[in-house]
Amino acid sequence: MAYEFTKEDLKEIEKIKAKFPEVMPATLPVLWVAQKRFGHVEPEVQKLVAKTLDLPEAHVHGVATFYTQYYKEEKGKFVLDVCTCLSCQLCGGYDILHYLEKKLGIKTGNTTEDGMFTLNQVECLGACGYAPMLQVTNDKYVNHLTPEKVDKLLDDLKEGKEPEYEKIGMPRRKNI
Amino acid sequence: MSTADWKNYEPVIIPDIKDLDKIDVYVKNGGYKALESILKDKKKWADPKSVINEVKEANIRGRGGAGFNAGLKWSFMPPADGGPRYLACNGDESEPGTFKDRKIFEYNPHIFIEGALIAAYAMEITTIYVYIRGEYKAYIDMMEKAIADAYEKGYIGKNILGSGYSVDFYVTYGAGAYICGEETSMLESLEGKRGYPRVKPPFPAQKGLWGRPTTINNIETLAHVPSVINRGAEWFKSVGAENHPGAFLYGISGHVKRPGVYELPSGVPVLELINDVAGGMRNGKKLKAVIPGGSSTPVLRADQLDEITMDSDSLRTVGSMVGTAGMVIMDEDTDMVDVLWRIAHFYHHESCGQCTPCREGTGWLEKILLKIKNGEGEVKDLDLLLDLTTQMEGRTICALADAAAWPVRYTINRFRDEFEARCKKKVHVIA
Ligand SMILES: Cc1cc2nc3c(=O)[nH]c(=O)nc-3n(C[C@H](O)[C@H](O)[C@H](O)COP(=O)(O)O)c2cc1C
Ligand code: SF4
Ligand code: FES
Numbered sequence: 001m002a003y004e005f006t007k008e009d010l011k012e013i014e015k016i017k018a019k020f021p022e023v024m025p026a027t028l029p030v031l032w033v034a035q036k037r038f039g040h041v042e043p044e045v046q047k048l049v050a051k052t053l054d055l056p057e058a059h060v061h062g063v064a065t066f067y068t069q070y071y072k073e074e075k076g077k078f079v080l081d082v083c084t085c086l087s088c089q090l091c092g093g094y095d096i097l098h099y100l101e102k103k104l105g106i107k108t109g110n111t112t113e114d115g116m117f118t119l120n121q122v123e124c125l126g127a128c129g130y131a132p133m134l135q136v137t138n139d140k141y142v143n144h145l146t147p148e149k150v151d152k153l154l155d156d157l158k159e160g161k162e163p164e165y166e167k168i169g170m171p172r173r174k175n176i
Numbered sequence: 177m178s179t180a181d182w183k184n185y186e187p188v189i190i191p192d193i194k195d196l197d198k199i200d201v202y203v204k205n206g207g208y209k210a211l212e213s214i215l216k217d218k219k220k221w222a223d224p225k226s227v228i229n230e231v232k233e234a235n236i237r238g239r240g241g242a243g244f245n246a247g248l249k250w251s252f253m254p255p256a257d258g259g260p261r262y263l264a265c266n267g268d269e270s271e272p273g274t275f276k277d278r279k280i281f282e283y284n285p286h287i288f289i290e291g292a293l294i295a296a297y298a299m300e301i302t303t304i305y306v307y308i309r310g311e312y313k314a315y316i317d318m319m320e321k322a323i324a325d326a327y328e329k330g331y332i333g334k335n336i337l338g339s340g341y342s343v344d345f346y347v348t349y350g351a352g353a354y355i356c357g358e359e360t361s362m363l364e365s366l367e368g369k370r371g372y373p374r375v376k377p378p379f380p381a382q383k384g385l386w387g388r389p390t391t392i393n394n395i396e397t398l399a400h401v402p403s404v405i406n407r408g409a410e411w412f413k414s415v416g417a418e419n420h421p422g423a424f425l426y427g428i429s430g431h432v433k434r435p436g437v438y439e440l441p442s443g444v445p446v447l448e449l450i451n452d453v454a455g456g457m458r459n460g461k462k463l464k465a466v467i468p469g470g471s472s473t474p475v476l477r478a479d480q481l482d483e484i485t486m487d488s489d490s491l492r493t494v495g496s497m498v499g500t501a502g503m504v505i506m507d508e509d510t511d512m513v514d515v516l517w518r519i520a521h522f523y524h525h526e527s528c529g530q531c532t533p534c535r536e537g538t539g540w541l542e543k544i545l546l547k548i549k550n551g552e553g554e555v556k557d558l559d560l561l562l563d564l565t566t567q568m569e570g571r572t573i574c575a576l577a578d579a580a581a582w583p584v585r586y587t588i589n590r591f592r593d594e595f596e597a598r599c600k601k602k603v604h605v606i607a
Contacts, residue, residue: 021260028349063368066353069350085272087273089514090431126269131429138311140314170192
């Protein structure tokens with residue numbers, strides 16, 4: 001399939017380039033633009049990014065493969081990144097991961113047959129105080145997970161309802 | 177204020193003010209006064225150097241983990257030569273146990289922006305980048321908005337507040353890589369490359385972004401700057417511990433009742449933070465261990481914590497560090513072998529692979545710990561692990577190898593019985 005950026009994408013790319021004195025720094029943000037447009041940055045998309053920025057394909061490929069958030073192949077409609085790192089491990093992150101494996105009938109790292117969900121375990125997402133938690137497709141964090149909350153999340157996602165941003169209030173000083 | 181009455185401290189960075197993230201609310205509460213003062217009050221601030229001196233005197237020790245005096249770091253910038261100079265603000269926040277800078281992005285982005293602008297003026301910098309980890313999409317959007325608002329009100333851009341000083345301020349972000357929190361790796365990433373840390377020297381103050389003088393500071397470090405300008409270095413030094421002054425954003429996670437981020441003076445006793453601030457241990461369990469400042473800082477046993485306070489001097493006496501003040505609290509049911517294996521897995525996963533001792537060392541640490549975790553280890557494996565840590569430390573381009581080695585060495589030394597017991601047993605009972 002031939003990938004093309006839309007006019008809006010190209011406009012955004014021009015804005016990105018204006019932030020920097022050179023073109024190369026646009027590599028990461030333009031890979032993000034591409035991933036937003038196509039859902040992944042498989043090699044053909046990397047080629048498009050290289051061509052658009054007039055940078056070597058090898059450079060774009062090197063960058064795309066260094067960073068974990070770029071999808072180098074097609075993923076499920078929703079990617080569930082469950083944190084199992086230090087604080088999440090202590091607070092049941094693995095239980096949530098295993099619950100999801102059972103519920104979705106797949107092993108970590110795989111995608112469900114209907115193409116709806118990809119399940120991953122990831123390193124610390126900077127939400128350690130709200131463990132266990134996961135991130136949905138590089139976007140919203142879902143914190144304080146329980147099996148019930150996971151059930152609800154999956155039901156909502158199947159209906160196309162994406163989670164809202166969870167604002168976590170500041171701990172009140174009068175508690176101290 | 178001495179450390180003893182820490183309970184009376186009034187938060188400055190994340191105070192309990194509604195909608196403080198909105199620029200009008202921030203300004204109404206005294207925001208951007210410090211910036212205005214250094215730009216316009218020539219009696220008080222004769223030149224940029226005078227700002228650096230005040231910040232140096234305050235001794236804001238870097239909140240990114242290394243604890244270096246911010247003002248002193250600023251003074252390393254070479255004299256301006258008319259070419260571009262950069263401030264790169266480190267919002268990568270990826271050290272396990274650390275989740276504090278996001279509170280600034282969310283609740284008080286302008287105090288950070290104001291701090292960065294003051295820093296830029298002091299070092300005669302022309303362009304500021306803030307680099308935020310890619311996973312923080314929500315906070316990237318919030319920062320974009322806050323910066324656009326500050327441009328609109330004339331706090332950023334050309335001829336700020338009619339002072340003749342101009343600076344640009346851009347949001348950039350990563351795409352998932354812990355190593356990009358290391359300052360020179362962050363510069364590589366900002367330049368659009370793989371995040372391979374650079375060999376130092378040359379230091380970023382000499383050759384940073386695009387070979388030009390660059391200073392790197394953590395988000396929280398910069399957020400402390402406006403209050404130093406408003407209230408003076410003496411005030412800042414009067415808060416908290418003598419050699420590590422000012423407030424910390426303590427991020428408390430793990431087995432406590434009220435995890436969260438708390439702004440309090442440095443030097444609060446560890447046990448009071450756990451019991452009074454974070455509400456004590458969950459489910460009536462007993463405290464077993466504390467990692468005081470992110471996963472790389474050496475773990476402490478509960479029996480080491482009497483009288484220990486959260487500052488570098490006190491923690492040094494028991495062999496640990498403040499790091500990011502991201503405290504991970506573990507109860508009596510915690511399996512230290514599992515915890516250490518998971519930490520080793522993290523560092524192995526995140527090693528960029530440039531240096532052999534780090535690339536291979538972190539891999540071996542993880543592999544041997546997995547073997548022990550699975551009940552297949554031998555006691556001599558523990559000594560092999562300790563030997564490995566000494567082979568990794570201080571032999572690499574960046575400090576990730578050290579960060580991976582410390583937890584292994586100190587967790588084994590401080591919980592040796594638990595590790596030996598696991599070695600002898602053949603069956604691993606999962607808690
Ligand atoms: C492996 C590694 C990861 C780091 N990650 C971060 C980070 O996520 N955020 C941060 O502010 N500093 C991080 N640092 C420290 C930075 O290199 C640097 O010292 C710091 O940003 C300087 O700012 P400060 O002096 O204000 O603390 C890391 C260092 C290493 C070695
Ligand atoms: S120490 Fe590790 S992370 Fe740092 S540069 Fe070397 S290989 Fe990369
Ligand atoms: S350990 Fe899971 S968010 Fe930090």
